[in-house]
Amino acid sequence: MSVFARFMKDESGATAIEYGLIAALISVALIAGAQTLGGALSTQFTNLSKKLNCGGAATTC
DSSP states (O other), rough: OHHHHHHHHHOOHHHHHHHHHHHHHHHHHHHHHHHHHHHHHHHHHHHHHHHHHTOOOOOOO
């Protein structure tokens, strides 16, 4: 069997690349989710801070 034929049958490199792409996509999804969650948490903490500064009044100070 020639070197070229063995090279074409070897799929270990392709598998490693596929796993790398999957890991990259998962990372992008986690970063996007963390940014969205971070923005929502920031808004909640800002609102809570405003209420605490106003003494818990329902209206704005």
